[in-house]
Structures are given as C-alpha cells and as structure tokens.
Amino acid sequence: LNPTMKIAALFALSFTLVSTGQLTDTLLSEGLLSMGANGQPTVHCLSFNRTHPTPALTACTAPESFDGVPSSVGCFSVFREDRVLAQGCLAQQDISFTQCTKGRCVGKALKSGIYFCCCHGTACNGDLSEF
Numbered sequence: 001l002n003p004t005m006k007i008a009a010l011f012a013l014s015f016t017l018v019s020t021g022q023l024t025d026t027l028l029s030e031g032l033l034s035m036g037a038n039g040q041p042t043v044h045c046l047s048f049n050r051t052h053p054t055p056a057l058t059a060c061t062a063p064e065s066f067d068g069v070p071s072s073v074g075c076f077s078v079f080r081e082d083r084v085l086a087q088g089c090l091a092q093q094d095i096s097f098t099q100c101t102k103g104r105c106v107g108k109a110l111k112s113g114i115y116f117c118c119c120h121g122t123a124c125n126g127d128l129s130e131f
Contacts, residue, residue: 021070021094032120036061044122045075048087060089070094075125076118077105087125
C-alpha cells in the first residue's frame with residue numbers, strides 16, 4: 001500500500017472501532033460499560049430463559065456501527081411480580097436505549113402484569129423494581 005492508502009485504511013479501521021455515540025461515551029466514562037478486547041463497548045448481563053434456566057453472567061458486546069449510526073449494549077429483564085421470565089443482552093442503536101435506567105432495572109408494565117425493563121451496568125438486570 002502506498003502512504004495515502006495506508007492512512008485511509010487506518011482511518012477507516014479506527015472509525016469503525018471507536019464510532020460510539022454520546023450515550024455510549026457517557027456510559028463508558030461512568031464505568032457502566034467497558035471496552036472489550038475487540039475494541040467494542042461491553043457489559044456483563046444476567047442471562048436466563050427457558051432454554052437456559054440457570055442464570056449466568058454473560059459478556060455482551062455492542063455491534064459495530066452500521067452506516068455511521070452509533071450502537072450500544074445494555075441488559076434487559078422481563079418479569080411478573082417476583083418471577084423472572086427472561087433476562088439477557090440488548091444490542092442496538094444508541095437512540096434505542098433512551099428509556100433504559102442506570103444501575104438498576106425499572107420495569108414498566110406491558111400487559112397482564114408482565115414488566116419489561118432495560119438498564120446499563122454490570123448485572124443491573126438482577127436489581128428489579130416496578131415503575
């Protein structure tokens with residue numbers, strides 16, 4: 001590669017790996033996300049569902065940006081009263097996380113007493129409350 005192509009390739013690579021949005025940058029600075037070995041924002045969430053009935057802490061990584069739209073990662077829980085129905089990771093565009101809380105999962109009723117919440121922070125989806 002000639003010097004100009006090397007610079008262009010390095011710029012493209014660095015843009016892909018660090019193209020984070022304002023929300024992700026804030027969560028990184030607050031310690032609610034960390035940078036994984038692959039250079040992408042990462043969080044550890046509790047994961048639980050019918051297929052995997054034993055709760056486990058899972059590393060969740062944000063996908064790379066698509067067309068320059070920043071992405072992020074968080075945790076979620078679906079529950080009814082004191083029974084957890086599902087938990088895991090959410091990975092999507094930064095803007096989709098505006099309703100998520102920091103540090104704990106505050107559920108909003110969907111229907112028939114089932115709650116959904118999303119949050120930012122390690123195992124935050126294990127600290128559940130109703131809105």
